[in-house]
Amino acid sequence: MPFEWTHKHLLGLEYLTAEEITHILDTAESLHEVSMRSIKKVPYLRGKVVVNLFFEPSTRTALSFKLAATRMSADVLDFSKATSSAAKGETLVDTAKNIEAMGIDIVVVRHPVPGAAHRLAEMLDASIVNAGDGAHEHPTQGLLDIFSIRRKLGKIEGLTVAIVGDIAHSRVARSNIWGLTKLGAQVICVGPPTLVPGALRDMGAEISYRLDDVLPECDVVNMLRIQQERQGALNFPSLREYSRLFGLNAERMKKAKPDVIIMHPGPMNRGVEITPDVADGNRSIILEQVTNGLATRMAVFYLVSGGAQDDSAVD
Amino acid sequence: MSNKTIMDAPAVSEAVEQLASAVAGDGTDLDSIASIGVHNRGVPLAQRIIAKIGERSGKKVKSGVLDITLYRDDVALMRKKPIVRGTDIRFPVDDLRVVLVDDVLFTGRTVRAAIDQIIDFGRPSRIELAVLVDRGGRELPIMANYVGKTVDVKPGERVTVLLAEVDGADSVTLESERN
Known part of the structure; x- marks a missing residue:
């Protein structure tokens, strides 16, 4: 039985097998080449929308996710807490559901509370990529x-x-x-x-x-x-x-x-x-490490996006 | 299910010889040809064509590998994620005669994806297509420049190409699903 990727979300490395982690690394190795081309873009996520939902400050992670999504041809929305309604007291899930209602395929979330990404995975239909939840994981x-x-x-x-x-x-x-x-x-x-x-x-x-x-x-x-x-x-x-x-x-x-x-x-x-x-x-x-982050995040987008995959929050 | 061998190992070798001569043409532009194999079985076929041209001319034609996964038009419909094996083209394709090599030409969708991807690498002077088997059934207006063998395939029949580098031995069979 050949290996098959089945996860809709990336919430943490705790929940992946060695084989699955190796598969992400192999995919990243294959995608590394895209950044060396004259046109550094592949059409895989054309017409898909990725939102960067950052409730904590970040420079390289937010930019790296954005560039990775862009290289896969996704449209990218950026949300940061400082300039948003979260500053007016909106909850994480309400913020995320409102953004999802605009038609989002992948949510990249960073939040100070451990388990925030899991919570969104339970509440939303979009694929969730954990970009750091408190002191829990930054997969x-x-x-x-x-x-x-x-x-x-x-x-x-x-x-x-x-x-x-x-x-x-x-x-x-x-x-x-x-x-x-x-x-x-x-x-x-x-x-x-x-x-x-x-x-x-x-x-x-x-x-x-x-x-x-x-x-x-x-x-x-x-x-x-x-x-x-x-x-x-x-x-x-x-x-x-x-x-x-x-x-x-x-x-x-x-x-x-x-x-x-x-x-x-x-x-x-x-x-x-x-x-x-x-x-x-x-x-x-x-x-x-920073350069390799791009290929790694492109690989994660490739694997979690689209398709009729079944997934519970942590499986 | 019944299988009919339509090319045995010597027939495959002969077809590769013919493809190599056709690709090389009069041999005057070997420095500006790139033979690019499409994953999976296009890759060893492209290598064989390069080896044959090398035997005859002493010249090493540029070689590359194309993985079209990220350019497919059906990824959204697929339940299983195909494994991305990676594209490897380590030279500028501008002004080259790029020869795409694949085992079977069927719907033409793979070739469409391959052409789109090549154009992201630059602007070749020409893009050509060499296939071991043309089995008909096109869904796009695409044709091959060089064909090893044309096979008339009826509904319910399938062409399977096996190559020594991947499968241990060379053969092309026509399989019918019910019989």
Whole structure:
């Protein structure tokens, strides 16, 4: 029985099998070429409408989704909370239903509440793509990170990947952990105990509080942003101490494998979690991640769009 | 269900030879030809044509691969999502004679999609079509420039092309669904 994609939504990597994740990566690999053409557009989503429903600020994710949808020939509507009726007190579902009533095929949603994308998947007929729901998941970022690793190293299985920093607040970390462990990588979450909850072990990850101990065995180091806007009171004594213990700098890079690859989902706090010489250095694939995000999101649009697919919210 | 072999392996080889000579023509413009196979079985056929032309002329004709999935006109109707295998054309197609290669020409819809896609890569001087089998049944005003074999297919019959690179052996059979 050949593989068949059956999902109408992309809500999180937790709900996908290894085979399904690999299928998205393979499709992204095939679509990567479209961005190299003289006419960077395929007609697949012609006449379809994608709405970007962003209740939190975003630069690269919103633009990347928009460009990916445009390259598939969809019409794209942008919604951001700041300029909308949500500021007048409209609920998420009401906002989404009103927008859907204009004839929308795919809704890309980012929202501060975990489960917001699931809720929309239950309430709307459109396909829902989760672009980040609170600290829960950010599946396309997880996919593009895994895609970037696979393009660079040729495989995922057997790799050791450190995710460093504010794991507790990070949907990027959660999507990466689900995806990478399903594909057979070993994931080590590294950070101060206040930011690395023990429950991560239940997701299949290992935990370490000392970057210097794990760095020598890593094939990939994914440096997360310290989310200063989500730290009510700082969960560590000072940014300076954090930077000294968990920041990636040239000195610390000497402990890493010579062919280690360095990633960051952006936006970077240069000088806090990563120094400019490492971020812009020859082991960094931070800008490739952004480029690869386009192909990844085109692949997701291809797979979730149209057709008579059955899907419950999380299946 | 009954199967009738209409081309055995030697007949397929001979047809490929003929296609290669026809595509090469007088051999004066081999540098400006691109042989582009349409997934799936057009890909090995295009490679065979390139190999044959190479044997005779010593020249390597440009080669590419086309996946028309994103250009199909029936994707909205399909229950199963086709696997996107990817297009691979690593040269500008402007001013080239682009020869599309496929195994079977039937409705013409695949060729329409392929032409549309090629034009997104640039402006070839000509686009031509080479097929192993023309089985009739066109739904669009499209014809092939080079045909290995023309087959008269009755309603309820189906042409199946097998190629060694994909299927292990070469053959073309006419299958009738009830008999």
